[in-house]
Amino acid sequence: MQASLFENISGRIKCTACARYCLLRDGQSGFCGVRTAENGHLNLDVYNFPxxxxxxxxxxxxxxxxxxxxRILSFxxxxxxxxxxxCQNFEMSQRKNVVGKYxxxxxxxxxxxxxxxDGIAFTYNEPTIFMEFARDIGVLAHKYGFFNIFVTNGYETPESMAMASEFLDAITIDFKGNGEEKFYNRYISIPSPQLIFRTIKNALDYGIHTEITDLIIPEIGDNLEEAKNMIQKIKDIxxxxxxxxxxxxxxxxxxxxPSTPFVTLKNHYDLAKSIGMKYVYLGNVPEExxxxxxxxxxxxxxxxxxxxDSRVTGLNSNGNCLKCGFQTGIRIK
Structure with missing residues (x-):
């Protein structure tokens, strides 16, 4: 299937799906392994192969x-x-060839x-790399009353976010290691996480419901000073x-x-609260x-x-607190 997120530049193909902006000669695939230059255009090799x-x-x-x-259908x-x-999904995400069912x-x-x-989630690997496939699914899903979710590393481009705005209702943007540049260099193979902040702004500008996660990896990605900088940037945006x-x-x-100690997570929680963040959570821990x-x-x-398992106990159907009437911004189905 021919992709649409690309440009022709001096006889080469520039992929515009993600912020790597891979520049490809004929027959070459991008870093993702599934977007391939061919005869002056770009193929999305995984189109129709979830x-x-x-x-x-x-x-x-x-x-x-x-x-x-x-309940959501995830793929x-x-x-x-x-x-x-x-990566917990490395069997699929780190494959550089097409696998799946037609x-x-x-x-x-x-x-x-x-x-x-109730909805469809594009997740497990990075959905930005199959944006055109996601768009075609998402537009059709809206016709049947489903909502659409991206679980993403946030390395979208303005071009791909413009396409996402055609169908995307919600996005979870995942930082890793507090957004530390050295961490991203060594453990993710990305030069800088700074462009992720641009994705947050773009998503909000398009009216897409946006939430943030940060995977805290002990010893190598748990620096509180770096976390402070990341949280403040998120708050500013x-x-x-x-x-x-x-x-x-x-x-x-x-x-x-070894897994992240609870105290490390708690320190991040307390830090975010001290900076003024109102909705802070800890995930993958059984602490209600x-x-x-x-x-x-x-x-x-x-x-x-x-x-x-979630139970709404203190909100009305408009997302207002039943006790004081505060508009929480939470969407209730």
Whole structure:
């Protein structure tokens, strides 16, 4: 399938799907391994080849302030524009060839209808690299009343975000290692995480519901000073009410460092609160105090959570606190 996110530059193909902007000669594939230059255009090799379907609670993404309790159809493809040494989905993301089952956008939306879900999540690998496929699925999904979610590393371009705005309802943008440049260089193979902040702004400018996660990896990606800088930048761009989740890392793929200690996560939680962030969470830990949502104005318990189970207890259908009337910004289905 021919892609549309590319430019012809002096006889070479410049892919504009992600911020790597790979410049390709005929026959070459980008870093992701699934966008290939051919005869003056760019092919999306994984178009019609989804991989690894699951039915998930929306909280698993995690997406905590949009339609709590929803069920979603999750899938990805092979390939990725990052090379994370701790990737939990490396079997698919780090493949540089096409694997999966042939399914058209119509087939995938039909599966969503049969599965009795509320939305579709493009996840597991980086969805930006199959943006045109996601767009065609997402536009069709809207016609049947489904919402669409990206779980992304945030390395989109303005061009790809413009396309995403045609169908995307929500986005979870995942920082890693507090956005430390040295961490991104060594463990992800990205020169700088700074362009991720641009994606946050672009998503918000397009009216896409946006939440932030940060995977905290002990010893190599848990520096609190770097975390402070990252949180302040997020606050400056998105304000203090954007949901921010700090996630526990578990060893996988090429990284054998033990899981993140709870105290390390708690330190990040306290730091974010001290900077003024109103909705801060800890993920991958069974600590309900740090999973629940409380009203920033009066402290009323709004949503109780245990792992991936959510129950709305203190909100009306408009997302207002039942106790004080504060407009929380949480979307209720």
């Amino acid at each position: 991989y690894a379907f699951n039915i998930d609670p929306i909280e698993k993404k995690p997406l905590l302030h949009m339609y709590p309790g929803s 990805g493809t092979s390939g990725c524009n990052f090379a994370c040494k701790y 399914m058209t956008p119509e087939d995938i939306v039909k599966l969503a209808r049969k599965s009795n879900v 998105a304000g203090e009410y954007i949901p921010l989740s700090f996630l526990r890392y578990h060893p996988d793929y090429k990284l054998s460092i 105090q740090y999973e629940n949502t409380y009203c920033p104005a009066c402290g009323n318990l709004l949503i109780t959570r245990h792992i991936f």
